[in-house]
Amino acid sequence: MAAAFSPSQILLLSILFTALTSASADFYRDAEITWGDGRANILDGGRQLTLSLDQYSGSGFQSKNEYLFGRFDMQMKLVPGNSAGTVTTFFLSSQGAGHDEIDFEFLGNSSGEPYTVHTNVYAGGKGDKEQQFRLWFDPTSSFHTYSIVWNPQRIIFMVDNIPIRVFNNHEAIGTPFPKTQAMRVYCSLWNADDWATQGGRVKTDWSKAPFLAAYRNFNINSAASDSVNSAATWKTQELDAQGRNRLRWVQQKYMVYNYCSDSKRFAQRIPPECNRSRF
Ligand SMILES: *[C@@H]1O[C@H](CO)[C@@H](O)[C@H](O)[C@H]1NC(C)=O
Numbered sequence: 380m381a382a383a384f385s386p387s388q389i390l391l392l393s394i395l396f397t398a399l400t401s402a403s404a405d406f407y408r409d410a411e412i413t414w415g416d417g418r419a420n421i422l423d424g425g426r427q428l429t430l431s432l433d434q435y436s437g438s439g440f441q442s443k444n445e446y447l448f449g450r451f452d453m454q455m456k457l458v459p460g461n462s463a464g465t466v467t468t469f470f471l472s473s474q475g476a477g478h479d480e481i482d483f484e485f486l487g488n489s490s491g492e493p494y495t496v497h498t499n500v501y502a503g504g505k506g507d508k509e510q511q512f513r514l515w516f517d518p519t520s521s522f523h524t525y526s527i528v529w530n531p532q533r534i535i536f537m538v539d540n541i542p543i544r545v546f547n548n549h550e551a552i553g554t555p556f557p558k559t560q561a562m563r564v565y566c567s568l569w570n571a572d573d574w575a576t577q578g579g580r581v582k583t584d585w586s587k588a589p590f591l592a593a594y595r596n597f598n599i600n601s602a603a604s605d606s607v608n609s610a611a612t613w614k615t616q617e618l619d620a621q622g623r624n625r626l627r628w629v630q631q632k633y634m635v636y637n638y639c640s641d642s643k644r645f646a647q648r649i650p651p652e653c654n655r656s657r658f
Pocket residue numbers: 486487488489492493494495575576577578
């Protein structure tokens with residue numbers, strides 16, 4: 380089947396979406412730098428945050444508040460050039476044993492070779508729900524918006540408002556789903572050249588350090604902020620026909636790993652939720 384929409388339509392959609400979400404966002408107010416000893420910096424009056432990584436350390440920040448469900452948007456510009464061995468993250472996580480987590484991780488690559496977008500969902504401390512994607516643009520040349528919609532029915536991962544993955548609540552057939560533990564937003568830039576790039580074969584070139592990733596327009600809609608955002612579409616958000624078309628387009632053209640199709644890994648028993656949805 381042909382692409383559901385053209386590159387120019389995608390561009391238009393991203394511009395529109397960027398315009399709609401570029402309000403507010405203040406890293407001084409909403410976030411705290413948690414590690415990296417000066418390698419993380421808030422710029423531009425709180426509107427931008429940069430993380431850096433060198434031989435000695437990476438860096439990271441987290442949201443001040445915790446949230447139980449919501450929509451979480453972040454614009455990111457990833458490490459340019461040879462980013463092999465670097466991992467840039469934007470994820471939600473609860474704390475303590477049996478934790479829940481919803482992940483976006485961007486695995487760097489050699490110059491000119493594509494990033495891998497790694498997604499995963501943990502419930503009660505158990506993950507193993509990976510899907511990985513390529514992007515249809517260069518994530519290092521400009522900012523793009525990465526979003527997590529999390530409600531009791533499903534989790535939707537989006538890139539520039541295009542759904543790339545839906546993880547439905549399949550508790551009814553025994554698949555745990557994160558829905559009781561509040562989570563914080565975490566972002567980090569760190570080194571993982573033992574596994575991140577081509578299975579660890581391509582190492583970080585430290586002569587290119589420091590590596591730098593930038594974040595802006597951190598935007599959260601959750602129960603706490605809904606008084607100012609009465610629409611709160613995230614609460615019941617699901618895909619309409621157009622969303623399903625876009626998801627199909629991404630999954631057919633850009634998905635490079637799906638745990639549901641990994642019959643070697645799940646030789647005994649493919650996880651039950653994999654039978655329920657084609658995605
Ligand atoms: C890096 O690029 C190579 C070649 O295109 C690809 O095989 C690999 O999966 C890419 N991503 C990572 C994270 O290694």
